[in-house]
Amino acid sequence: MPLFQQMTIVGVGLLGASLARACREKGIVNRVCGFGRTRGTLEEAKRRGIIDAFGDTLSTSVKGSDLVVVCSPVTSIAPLVREMLPTLREGCLLTDVGSVKGPVVREIESFLPDRVRFVGSHPIAGGEKSGLNASTSNLFRRAKCIVTPTAKTDSGALEQTRQLWHGVDMDVIEMDMDEHDLVFGAVSHLPHIVAFALMNTVGSLRTAHYDNVASFSGGGLKDITRIASSDPVMWRDICISNRQAILDMIERFQGDLEQTRQWIERNESLPLEQSFQNANRYRMNLA
Protein backbone atom coordinates (compact mmCIF):
# COMPACT_ATOMS: atom_id res chain seq x y z
CA MET A 1 0.00 0.00 0.00
CA PRO A 2 1.40 3.42 -0.91
CA LEU A 3 2.57 5.67 1.92
CA PHE A 4 0.81 8.65 0.34
CA GLN A 5 -2.19 9.06 -1.92
CA GLN A 6 -1.14 12.18 -3.77
CA MET A 7 2.21 13.92 -3.74
CA THR A 8 2.86 17.38 -5.12
CA ILE A 9 6.39 18.20 -6.23
CA VAL A 10 6.99 21.95 -6.25
CA GLY A 11 9.91 22.53 -8.62
CA VAL A 12 10.33 19.75 -11.18
CA GLY A 13 14.11 20.01 -11.57
CA LEU A 14 16.83 17.44 -10.91
CA LEU A 15 15.75 16.62 -7.35
CA GLY A 16 12.01 17.07 -7.80
CA ALA A 17 11.75 15.01 -10.97
CA SER A 18 14.08 12.34 -9.59
CA LEU A 19 11.98 12.09 -6.42
CA ALA A 20 8.78 11.80 -8.47
CA ARG A 21 10.33 9.00 -10.53
CA ALA A 22 11.75 7.18 -7.50
CA CYS A 23 8.48 7.40 -5.53
CA ARG A 24 6.53 6.07 -8.49
CA GLU A 25 9.00 3.25 -9.08
CA LYS A 26 8.88 2.25 -5.41
CA GLY A 27 5.09 2.52 -5.18
CA ILE A 28 5.34 5.13 -2.45
CA VAL A 29 2.63 7.35 -3.93
CA ASN A 30 -0.50 6.79 -5.99
CA ARG A 31 -0.51 10.04 -7.89
CA VAL A 32 2.07 12.76 -8.56
CA CYS A 33 1.24 16.42 -9.23
CA GLY A 34 3.80 18.96 -10.25
CA PHE A 35 4.19 22.68 -10.08
CA GLY A 36 6.90 25.00 -11.33
CA ARG A 37 7.60 28.35 -12.90
CA THR A 38 8.13 27.03 -16.41
CA ARG A 39 5.09 25.57 -18.11
CA GLY A 40 7.21 23.89 -20.77
CA THR A 41 9.03 21.87 -18.12
CA LEU A 42 5.76 20.75 -16.53
CA GLU A 43 4.38 19.73 -19.93
CA GLU A 44 7.55 17.80 -20.67
CA ALA A 45 7.41 16.09 -17.24
CA LYS A 46 3.81 15.07 -17.85
CA ARG A 47 4.52 13.88 -21.39
CA ARG A 48 7.31 11.66 -20.03
CA GLY A 49 5.07 10.27 -17.28
CA ILE A 50 7.16 11.77 -14.47
CA ILE A 51 4.09 13.59 -13.15
CA ASP A 52 0.42 12.74 -13.69
CA ALA A 53 -0.82 16.32 -13.71
CA PHE A 54 0.11 19.91 -13.02
CA GLY A 55 -1.90 22.94 -12.01
CA ASP A 56 -1.93 26.47 -13.37
CA THR A 57 -1.28 27.88 -9.91
CA LEU A 58 0.51 26.69 -6.80
CA SER A 59 -2.86 26.46 -5.02
CA THR A 60 -4.49 24.15 -7.54
CA SER A 61 -1.31 22.05 -7.71
CA VAL A 62 -1.18 21.24 -3.98
CA LYS A 63 -4.93 20.83 -3.52
CA GLY A 64 -5.85 17.45 -2.05
CA SER A 65 -2.27 16.24 -1.68
CA ASP A 66 -1.29 14.49 1.57
CA LEU A 67 2.40 15.08 0.77
CA VAL A 68 4.01 18.21 -0.63
CA VAL A 69 7.75 18.28 -1.27
CA VAL A 70 9.24 21.69 -2.07
CA CYS A 71 12.20 21.20 -4.43
CA SER A 72 12.86 24.82 -5.37
CA PRO A 73 15.88 27.08 -4.71
CA VAL A 74 16.43 27.48 -1.00
CA THR A 75 15.38 31.15 -0.66
CA SER A 76 12.05 30.37 -2.33
CA ILE A 77 11.05 27.50 0.00
CA ALA A 78 9.53 29.47 2.90
CA PRO A 79 7.72 31.98 0.62
CA LEU A 80 6.20 29.12 -1.41
CA VAL A 81 5.08 27.32 1.75
CA ARG A 82 3.45 30.50 3.00
CA GLU A 83 1.68 30.94 -0.32
CA MET A 84 0.34 27.38 -0.44
CA LEU A 85 -0.85 27.22 3.20
CA PRO A 86 -4.48 28.27 2.65
CA THR A 87 -5.03 25.43 0.15
CA LEU A 88 -3.13 22.65 1.93
CA ARG A 89 -5.27 19.73 3.02
CA GLU A 90 -5.69 19.13 6.78
CA GLY A 91 -2.87 16.92 8.11
CA CYS A 92 -0.79 17.35 4.97
CA LEU A 93 2.88 16.41 5.38
CA LEU A 94 5.16 19.11 4.08
CA THR A 95 8.88 18.71 3.53
CA ASP A 96 11.60 20.17 1.35
CA VAL A 97 14.99 19.32 -0.13
CA GLY A 98 16.81 22.55 0.71
CA SER A 99 20.58 22.55 1.29
CA VAL A 100 20.19 25.06 4.12
CA LYS A 101 17.97 24.19 7.06
CA GLY A 102 18.14 26.59 10.06
CA PRO A 103 16.78 29.78 8.45
CA VAL A 104 14.27 27.87 6.29
CA VAL A 105 12.88 25.69 9.09
CA ARG A 106 12.71 28.63 11.54
CA GLU A 107 10.84 30.80 9.08
CA ILE A 108 8.35 28.08 8.16
CA GLU A 109 7.71 27.14 11.81
CA SER A 110 7.08 30.82 12.59
CA PHE A 111 3.92 30.85 10.47
CA LEU A 112 2.90 27.18 10.17
CA PRO A 113 -0.66 26.45 11.39
CA ASP A 114 -1.31 23.33 13.51
CA ARG A 115 -3.29 21.60 10.79
CA VAL A 116 -0.20 21.23 8.57
CA ARG A 117 2.85 19.19 9.58
CA PHE A 118 6.37 20.15 8.44
CA VAL A 119 9.75 18.41 8.69
CA GLY A 120 12.88 19.83 7.08
CA SER A 121 14.82 17.43 4.83
CA HIS A 122 18.07 17.57 2.94
CA PRO A 123 18.74 14.60 0.69
CA ILE A 124 22.47 14.59 -0.14
CA ALA A 125 22.03 13.92 -3.82
CA GLY A 126 22.51 15.76 -7.06
CA GLY A 127 25.61 17.33 -8.46
CA GLU A 128 26.73 19.92 -10.93
CA LYS A 129 24.04 18.88 -13.39
CA SER A 130 20.55 20.28 -12.94
CA GLY A 131 17.11 20.17 -14.51
CA LEU A 132 14.51 17.63 -15.51
CA ASN A 133 16.71 16.01 -18.14
CA ALA A 134 19.35 15.04 -15.58
CA SER A 135 16.74 13.35 -13.37
CA THR A 136 16.89 9.65 -12.56
CA SER A 137 15.02 7.37 -10.20
CA ASN A 138 18.40 6.19 -8.82
CA LEU A 139 19.51 9.62 -7.65
CA PHE A 140 18.87 8.94 -3.96
CA ARG A 141 19.96 5.32 -3.74
CA ARG A 142 22.39 4.62 -0.87
CA ALA A 143 22.88 8.35 -0.24
CA LYS A 144 22.30 10.09 3.09
CA CYS A 145 19.25 12.19 3.85
CA ILE A 146 19.40 14.60 6.78
CA VAL A 147 16.12 15.38 8.52
CA THR A 148 16.06 18.26 11.01
CA PRO A 149 13.19 17.93 13.49
CA THR A 150 12.75 20.63 16.12
CA ALA A 151 10.92 20.80 19.47
CA LYS A 152 7.81 21.71 17.47
CA THR A 153 7.96 18.71 15.12
CA ASP A 154 5.09 16.21 15.19
CA SER A 155 6.53 12.74 15.85
CA GLY A 156 4.17 11.08 13.36
CA ALA A 157 5.27 13.56 10.67
CA LEU A 158 8.90 12.80 11.44
CA GLU A 159 8.26 9.08 11.13
CA GLN A 160 6.47 9.53 7.78
CA THR A 161 9.27 11.74 6.50
CA ARG A 162 11.81 9.08 7.47
CA GLN A 163 9.70 6.47 5.64
CA LEU A 164 9.57 8.64 2.51
CA TRP A 165 13.35 8.95 2.22
CA HIS A 166 13.99 5.42 3.40
CA GLY A 167 11.53 4.33 0.73
CA VAL A 168 13.77 5.76 -2.00
CA ASP A 169 16.73 3.87 -0.47
CA MET A 170 18.33 6.65 1.54
CA ASP A 171 20.05 6.44 4.92
CA VAL A 172 18.09 8.83 7.09
CA ILE A 173 20.00 10.80 9.74
CA GLU A 174 18.48 13.22 12.26
CA MET A 175 20.50 16.36 12.90
CA ASP A 176 20.02 19.68 14.64
CA MET A 177 19.25 22.26 11.94
CA ASP A 178 22.06 24.63 12.91
CA GLU A 179 24.60 21.84 13.17
CA HIS A 180 23.43 20.73 9.71
CA ASP A 181 24.16 24.19 8.33
CA LEU A 182 27.64 24.19 9.84
CA VAL A 183 28.43 20.67 8.59
CA PHE A 184 27.19 21.39 5.06
CA GLY A 185 28.72 24.85 5.12
CA ALA A 186 31.99 22.94 5.47
CA VAL A 187 31.59 19.85 3.29
CA SER A 188 29.51 21.36 0.49
CA HIS A 189 29.05 25.14 0.50
CA LEU A 190 32.69 26.12 1.14
CA PRO A 191 34.01 23.73 -1.55
CA HIS A 192 31.59 25.20 -4.10
CA ILE A 193 32.57 28.78 -3.25
CA VAL A 194 36.25 27.84 -3.45
CA ALA A 195 35.73 26.11 -6.80
CA PHE A 196 33.89 29.12 -8.26
CA ALA A 197 36.59 31.53 -7.03
CA LEU A 198 39.44 29.30 -8.22
CA MET A 199 37.87 28.90 -11.65
CA ASN A 200 37.57 32.69 -11.89
CA THR A 201 41.19 33.23 -10.81
CA VAL A 202 42.58 30.72 -13.29
CA GLY A 203 40.10 31.54 -16.05
CA SER A 204 40.80 35.27 -16.00
CA LEU A 205 44.60 34.99 -16.11
CA ARG A 206 46.37 36.32 -19.20
CA THR A 207 50.08 35.80 -19.82
CA ALA A 208 52.38 37.21 -22.50
CA HIS A 209 51.32 34.66 -25.14
CA TYR A 210 48.16 33.05 -23.76
CA ASP A 211 44.65 34.38 -23.25
CA ASN A 212 43.36 31.06 -22.03
CA VAL A 213 45.95 29.44 -19.80
CA ALA A 214 43.32 26.95 -18.59
CA SER A 215 43.83 25.07 -21.87
CA PHE A 216 47.10 23.78 -20.37
CA SER A 217 45.39 22.14 -17.42
CA GLY A 218 45.71 18.45 -16.74
CA GLY A 219 43.06 16.42 -14.95
CA GLY A 220 43.72 18.17 -11.63
CA LEU A 221 42.10 21.49 -12.51
CA LYS A 222 39.13 19.70 -14.08
CA ASP A 223 38.53 17.65 -10.94
CA ILE A 224 38.88 20.55 -8.56
CA THR A 225 36.65 22.85 -10.59
CA ARG A 226 33.97 20.37 -11.69
CA ILE A 227 31.53 21.84 -9.14
CA ALA A 228 32.20 25.31 -10.59
CA SER A 229 29.69 24.17 -13.25
CA SER A 230 26.95 24.16 -10.62
CA ASP A 231 23.84 26.31 -10.99
CA PRO A 232 24.71 29.96 -10.16
CA VAL A 233 21.21 30.86 -8.94
CA MET A 234 20.96 27.87 -6.65
CA TRP A 235 24.38 28.63 -5.18
CA ARG A 236 23.74 32.35 -4.85
CA ASP A 237 20.66 31.43 -2.78
CA ILE A 238 22.57 28.94 -0.63
CA CYS A 239 25.26 31.55 0.07
CA ILE A 240 22.70 34.14 1.12
CA SER A 241 20.66 31.65 3.18
CA ASN A 242 23.53 30.03 5.03
CA ARG A 243 25.44 33.29 5.30
CA GLN A 244 26.59 32.93 8.90
CA ALA A 245 28.00 29.41 8.68
CA ILE A 246 29.50 30.07 5.24
CA LEU A 247 31.27 33.24 6.41
CA ASP A 248 32.65 31.24 9.33
CA MET A 249 33.91 28.51 6.98
CA ILE A 250 35.41 30.93 4.44
CA GLU A 251 37.31 32.62 7.27
CA ARG A 252 38.65 29.30 8.55
CA PHE A 253 39.77 28.43 5.02
CA GLN A 254 41.30 31.88 4.50
CA GLY A 255 43.31 31.29 7.66
CA ASP A 256 44.59 27.90 6.47
CA LEU A 257 45.45 29.24 3.02
CA GLU A 258 47.21 32.31 4.41
CA GLN A 259 49.25 30.06 6.69
CA THR A 260 50.31 28.03 3.64
CA ARG A 261 51.15 31.22 1.75
CA GLN A 262 53.37 32.39 4.58
CA TRP A 263 55.23 29.08 4.76
CA ILE A 264 55.92 29.33 1.02
CA GLU A 265 56.95 32.98 1.32
CA ARG A 266 59.41 32.11 4.12
CA ASN A 267 60.68 28.90 2.47
CA GLU A 268 59.48 26.89 5.47
CA SER A 269 59.39 23.51 3.84
CA LEU A 270 58.86 21.37 6.94
CA PRO A 271 55.46 22.74 8.09
CA LEU A 272 54.44 22.90 4.43
CA GLU A 273 55.15 19.20 3.95
CA GLN A 274 53.45 18.30 7.25
CA SER A 275 50.36 20.25 6.27
CA PHE A 276 50.21 18.46 2.89
CA GLN A 277 50.60 15.15 4.75
CA ASN A 278 47.68 16.05 7.01
CA ALA A 279 45.59 16.80 3.93
CA ASN A 280 46.59 13.38 2.53
CA ARG A 281 45.31 11.72 5.69
CA TYR A 282 42.02 13.65 5.75
CA ARG A 283 41.52 12.86 2.09
CA MET A 284 42.14 9.17 2.66
CA ASN A 285 39.33 9.14 5.23
CA LEU A 286 36.90 10.53 2.64
CA ALA A 287 36.93 7.43 0.48
Next chain:
Amino acid sequence: MPLFQQMTIVGVGLLGASLARACREKGIVNRVCGFGRTRGTLEEAKRRGIIDAFGDTLSTSVKGSDLVVVCSPVTSIAPLVREMLPTLREGCLLTDVGSVKGPVVREIESFLPDRVRFVGSHPIAGGEKSGLNASTSNLFRRAKCIVTPTAKTDSGALEQTRQLWHGVDMDVIEMDMDEHDLVFGAVSHLPHIVAFALMNTVGSLRTAHYDNVASFSGGGLKDITRIASSDPVMWRDICISNRQAILDMIERFQGDLEQTRQWIERNESLPLEQSFQNANRYRMNLA
Protein backbone atom coordinates in the same frame (compact mmCIF):
# COMPACT_ATOMS: atom_id res chain seq x y z
CA MET B 1 65.97 2.62 -35.81
CA PRO B 2 65.90 3.79 -32.19
CA LEU B 3 66.43 7.49 -31.49
CA PHE B 4 68.80 6.68 -28.64
CA GLN B 5 71.11 3.80 -27.84
CA GLN B 6 70.96 3.95 -24.06
CA MET B 7 68.66 6.00 -21.86
CA THR B 8 69.11 6.49 -18.14
CA ILE B 9 66.04 7.30 -16.08
CA VAL B 10 66.99 9.02 -12.83
CA GLY B 11 64.08 8.44 -10.46
CA VAL B 12 62.02 5.39 -11.34
CA GLY B 13 58.66 6.64 -10.04
CA LEU B 14 55.38 7.24 -11.88
CA LEU B 15 56.84 9.42 -14.63
CA GLY B 16 60.25 7.76 -14.90
CA ALA B 17 58.92 4.20 -15.04
CA SER B 18 56.12 5.19 -17.42
CA LEU B 19 58.62 6.88 -19.72
CA ALA B 20 60.88 3.81 -19.66
CA ARG B 21 57.92 1.59 -20.57
CA ALA B 22 56.65 3.92 -23.28
CA CYS B 23 60.11 4.36 -24.88
CA ARG B 24 60.63 0.61 -24.91
CA GLU B 25 57.18 -0.06 -26.36
CA LYS B 26 57.75 2.55 -29.09
CA GLY B 27 61.27 1.34 -29.88
CA ILE B 28 62.71 4.76 -29.08
CA VAL B 29 65.66 3.35 -27.11
CA ASN B 30 67.75 0.19 -27.24
CA ARG B 31 68.59 -0.08 -23.58
CA VAL B 32 67.22 1.48 -20.39
CA CYS B 33 69.24 2.06 -17.22
CA GLY B 34 67.72 3.27 -13.99
CA PHE B 35 68.88 5.06 -10.92
CA GLY B 36 67.11 6.04 -7.73
CA ARG B 37 67.45 6.31 -4.00
CA THR B 38 65.63 3.09 -3.16
CA ARG B 39 67.37 -0.11 -4.23
CA GLY B 40 64.18 -2.13 -3.73
CA THR B 41 62.39 -0.02 -6.35
CA LEU B 42 65.24 -0.46 -8.84
CA GLU B 43 65.27 -4.22 -8.28
CA GLU B 44 61.50 -4.35 -8.77
CA ALA B 45 61.76 -2.25 -11.95
CA LYS B 46 64.43 -4.58 -13.32
CA ARG B 47 62.50 -7.71 -12.33
CA ARG B 48 59.45 -6.38 -14.19
CA GLY B 49 61.51 -5.53 -17.28
CA ILE B 50 60.92 -1.79 -16.99
CA ILE B 51 64.67 -1.19 -16.90
CA ASP B 52 67.49 -3.42 -18.16
CA ALA B 53 70.00 -2.48 -15.48
CA PHE B 54 70.75 -0.11 -12.65
CA GLY B 55 73.94 1.15 -11.13
CA ASP B 56 75.05 1.43 -7.53
CA THR B 57 75.84 5.10 -7.99
CA LEU B 58 74.53 7.90 -10.14
CA SER B 59 77.82 7.96 -12.04
CA THR B 60 77.77 4.31 -13.02
CA SER B 61 74.07 4.58 -13.93
CA VAL B 62 74.51 7.40 -16.45
CA LYS B 63 77.79 6.12 -17.93
CA GLY B 64 77.62 5.61 -21.68
CA SER B 65 74.05 6.86 -22.04
CA ASP B 66 73.23 9.22 -24.92
CA LEU B 67 70.00 10.26 -23.17
CA VAL B 68 69.47 10.99 -19.49
CA VAL B 69 66.02 11.97 -18.22
CA VAL B 70 65.86 13.27 -14.66
CA CYS B 71 62.47 12.27 -13.17
CA SER B 72 63.09 13.19 -9.54
CA PRO B 73 61.45 15.83 -7.29
CA VAL B 74 61.99 19.27 -8.72
CA THR B 75 64.43 20.62 -6.12
CA SER B 76 66.72 17.62 -6.70
CA ILE B 77 67.01 18.00 -10.48
CA ALA B 78 69.82 20.59 -10.70
CA PRO B 79 71.90 19.00 -7.88
CA LEU B 80 71.63 15.58 -9.54
CA VAL B 81 72.66 17.03 -12.92
CA ARG B 82 75.66 18.70 -11.31
CA GLU B 83 76.64 15.42 -9.67
CA MET B 84 76.39 13.37 -12.87
CA LEU B 85 78.21 15.87 -15.13
CA PRO B 86 81.74 14.40 -14.84
CA THR B 87 80.55 10.97 -16.03
CA LEU B 88 78.17 12.08 -18.80
CA ARG B 89 79.17 10.95 -22.26
CA GLU B 90 80.19 13.65 -24.75
CA GLY B 91 77.14 14.98 -26.61
CA CYS B 92 74.71 13.37 -24.18
CA LEU B 93 71.17 14.80 -24.31
CA LEU B 94 69.89 15.69 -20.88
CA THR B 95 66.30 16.55 -20.07
CA ASP B 96 63.94 16.40 -17.10
CA VAL B 97 60.25 16.18 -16.26
CA GLY B 98 60.11 18.87 -13.59
CA SER B 99 56.88 20.83 -13.02
CA VAL B 100 58.88 24.02 -12.48
CA LYS B 101 61.20 25.25 -15.22
CA GLY B 102 62.69 28.75 -14.71
CA PRO B 103 64.78 28.15 -11.57
CA VAL B 104 65.77 24.61 -12.64
CA VAL B 105 66.79 25.52 -16.20
CA ARG B 106 68.67 28.66 -15.06
CA GLU B 107 70.63 26.75 -12.44
CA ILE B 108 71.56 23.92 -14.81
CA GLU B 109 72.59 26.30 -17.60
CA SER B 110 74.79 28.18 -15.12
CA PHE B 111 77.10 25.18 -14.73
CA LEU B 112 76.50 23.08 -17.86
CA PRO B 113 79.66 22.38 -19.91
CA ASP B 114 79.52 22.61 -23.71
CA ARG B 115 79.97 18.90 -24.22
CA VAL B 116 76.54 18.15 -22.69
CA ARG B 117 73.25 19.37 -24.17
CA PHE B 118 70.27 20.21 -21.97
CA VAL B 119 66.62 21.04 -22.75
CA GLY B 120 64.02 21.50 -20.02
CA SER B 121 60.82 19.46 -20.41
CA HIS B 122 57.54 19.21 -18.57
CA PRO B 123 55.25 16.43 -19.73
CA ILE B 124 51.74 17.21 -18.44
CA ALA B 125 51.00 13.73 -17.20
CA GLY B 126 50.56 11.98 -13.91
CA GLY B 127 48.08 12.66 -11.20
CA GLU B 128 47.52 12.08 -7.52
CA LYS B 129 48.96 8.57 -7.76
CA SER B 130 52.70 8.14 -7.62
CA GLY B 131 55.36 5.46 -7.72
CA LEU B 132 56.45 2.59 -9.93
CA ASN B 133 53.23 0.63 -9.40
CA ALA B 134 51.10 3.39 -10.89
CA SER B 135 53.28 3.52 -14.03
CA THR B 136 51.87 2.76 -17.46
CA SER B 137 53.20 3.05 -21.00
CA ASN B 138 50.04 5.04 -21.88
CA LEU B 139 50.68 7.83 -19.39
CA PHE B 140 51.82 10.36 -21.99
CA ARG B 141 49.49 9.51 -24.85
CA ARG B 142 47.73 12.55 -26.33
CA ALA B 143 48.90 14.77 -23.45
CA LYS B 144 50.86 18.00 -23.83
CA CYS B 145 54.59 18.29 -23.22
CA ILE B 146 56.08 21.72 -22.68
CA VAL B 147 59.71 22.20 -23.69
CA THR B 148 61.49 25.38 -22.59
CA PRO B 149 64.48 26.17 -24.80
CA THR B 150 66.56 29.26 -24.02
CA ALA B 151 69.02 31.36 -26.00
CA LYS B 152 71.68 28.83 -24.97
CA THR B 153 69.81 25.77 -26.21
CA ASP B 154 71.40 23.70 -28.97
CA SER B 155 68.91 23.42 -31.85
CA GLY B 156 69.76 19.77 -32.48
CA ALA B 157 69.15 18.98 -28.82
CA LEU B 158 65.79 20.74 -28.97
CA GLU B 159 64.84 18.72 -32.05
CA GLN B 160 65.84 15.43 -30.38
CA THR B 161 63.89 16.36 -27.25
CA ARG B 162 60.82 17.08 -29.36
CA GLN B 163 61.23 13.71 -31.06
CA LEU B 164 61.49 11.94 -27.71
CA TRP B 165 58.18 13.31 -26.43
CA HIS B 166 56.51 13.14 -29.79
CA GLY B 167 57.64 9.52 -29.91
CA VAL B 168 55.57 8.71 -26.81
CA ASP B 169 52.55 10.38 -28.47
CA MET B 170 52.69 13.78 -26.83
CA ASP B 171 51.86 17.18 -28.32
CA VAL B 172 55.05 19.16 -27.91
CA ILE B 173 54.74 22.90 -27.20
CA GLU B 174 57.63 25.36 -26.83
CA MET B 175 57.24 27.94 -24.10
CA ASP B 176 59.37 30.50 -22.33
CA MET B 177 60.45 28.99 -19.01
CA ASP B 178 59.09 31.85 -16.89
CA GLU B 179 55.80 31.95 -18.74
CA HIS B 180 55.60 28.19 -18.15
CA ASP B 181 55.97 28.71 -14.42
CA LEU B 182 53.23 31.32 -14.38
CA VAL B 183 50.86 29.20 -16.48
CA PHE B 184 51.42 26.07 -14.37
CA GLY B 185 51.43 28.11 -11.17
CA ALA B 186 47.85 28.94 -12.18
CA VAL B 187 46.49 25.73 -13.72
CA SER B 188 48.28 23.21 -11.52
CA HIS B 189 50.17 24.54 -8.51
CA LEU B 190 47.47 26.89 -7.18
CA PRO B 191 44.72 24.22 -7.47
CA HIS B 192 46.86 21.75 -5.52
CA ILE B 193 47.60 24.27 -2.76
CA VAL B 194 43.91 25.18 -2.59
CA ALA B 195 42.91 21.50 -2.43
CA PHE B 196 45.40 20.78 0.38
CA ALA B 197 44.23 23.82 2.39
CA LEU B 198 40.54 23.06 1.80
CA MET B 199 40.98 19.45 2.87
CA ASN B 200 42.68 20.66 6.05
CA THR B 201 39.92 23.18 6.80
CA VAL B 202 37.12 20.67 6.32
CA GLY B 203 39.02 17.75 7.82
CA SER B 204 39.87 19.55 11.05
CA LEU B 205 36.34 20.85 11.75
CA ARG B 206 34.58 19.52 14.84
CA THR B 207 30.92 20.24 15.57
CA ALA B 208 28.80 19.48 18.66
CA HIS B 209 28.15 15.86 17.64
CA TYR B 210 30.65 15.13 14.88
CA ASP B 211 34.42 14.71 14.91
CA ASN B 212 34.54 13.87 11.23
CA VAL B 213 32.12 16.08 9.34
CA ALA B 214 33.76 15.04 6.05
CA SER B 215 31.81 11.78 6.31
CA PHE B 216 28.74 13.79 5.21
CA SER B 217 30.30 14.91 1.96
CA GLY B 218 28.71 14.11 -1.38
CA GLY B 219 30.68 13.75 -4.59
CA GLY B 220 31.57 17.47 -4.66
CA LEU B 221 34.11 17.42 -1.85
CA LYS B 222 35.67 14.24 -3.22
CA ASP B 223 36.13 15.80 -6.66
CA ILE B 224 37.52 19.05 -5.40
CA THR B 225 39.94 17.42 -2.97
CA ARG B 226 41.11 14.47 -5.08
CA ILE B 227 44.42 16.20 -5.74
CA ALA B 228 44.86 16.67 -1.96
CA SER B 229 46.01 13.01 -2.14
CA SER B 230 49.06 14.11 -4.11
CA ASP B 231 52.59 13.45 -2.88
CA PRO B 232 53.45 15.93 -0.07
CA VAL B 233 57.20 15.93 -0.76
CA MET B 234 56.78 16.54 -4.48
CA TRP B 235 54.38 19.41 -3.80
CA ARG B 236 56.49 20.91 -1.04
CA ASP B 237 59.34 21.03 -3.58
CA ILE B 238 57.17 22.57 -6.29
CA CYS B 239 55.96 25.27 -3.85
CA ILE B 240 59.49 26.16 -2.84
CA SER B 241 60.82 26.06 -6.43
CA ASN B 242 58.06 28.06 -8.05
CA ARG B 243 57.71 30.35 -5.04
CA GLN B 244 57.36 33.64 -6.92
CA ALA B 245 54.67 32.60 -9.40
CA ILE B 246 52.81 30.61 -6.73
CA LEU B 247 52.74 33.55 -4.30
CA ASP B 248 51.40 35.69 -7.13
CA MET B 249 48.67 33.15 -7.90
CA ILE B 250 47.70 32.62 -4.24
CA GLU B 251 47.33 36.38 -3.84
CA ARG B 252 45.12 36.64 -6.93
CA PHE B 253 42.98 33.81 -5.60
CA GLN B 254 42.84 35.34 -2.12
CA GLY B 255 41.55 38.53 -3.75
CA ASP B 256 38.81 36.68 -5.66
CA LEU B 257 37.77 34.71 -2.59
CA GLU B 258 37.73 37.77 -0.34
CA GLN B 259 35.57 39.56 -2.90
CA THR B 260 33.12 36.65 -2.78
CA ARG B 261 33.19 36.69 1.04
CA GLN B 262 32.33 40.38 1.07
CA TRP B 263 29.42 39.92 -1.33
CA ILE B 264 28.03 37.20 0.94
CA GLU B 265 28.62 39.31 4.06
CA ARG B 266 26.74 42.23 2.48
CA ASN B 267 23.98 40.08 0.95
CA GLU B 268 24.95 41.31 -2.52
CA SER B 269 23.32 38.57 -4.51
CA LEU B 270 23.67 40.07 -7.99
CA PRO B 271 27.49 40.24 -8.23
CA LEU B 272 27.62 36.86 -6.47
CA GLU B 273 25.42 35.27 -9.12
CA GLN B 274 27.35 36.99 -11.95
CA SER B 275 30.63 35.72 -10.55
CA PHE B 276 29.27 32.15 -10.35
CA GLN B 277 28.07 32.51 -13.94
CA ASN B 278 31.55 33.61 -15.02
CA ALA B 279 32.96 30.53 -13.30
CA ASN B 280 30.43 28.39 -15.19
CA ARG B 281 31.65 29.84 -18.48
CA TYR B 282 35.34 29.40 -17.68
CA ARG B 283 34.63 25.83 -16.57
CA MET B 284 32.76 25.06 -19.79
CA ASN B 285 35.85 26.08 -21.78
CA LEU B 286 37.96 23.55 -19.86
CA ALA B 287 36.20 20.54 -21.34
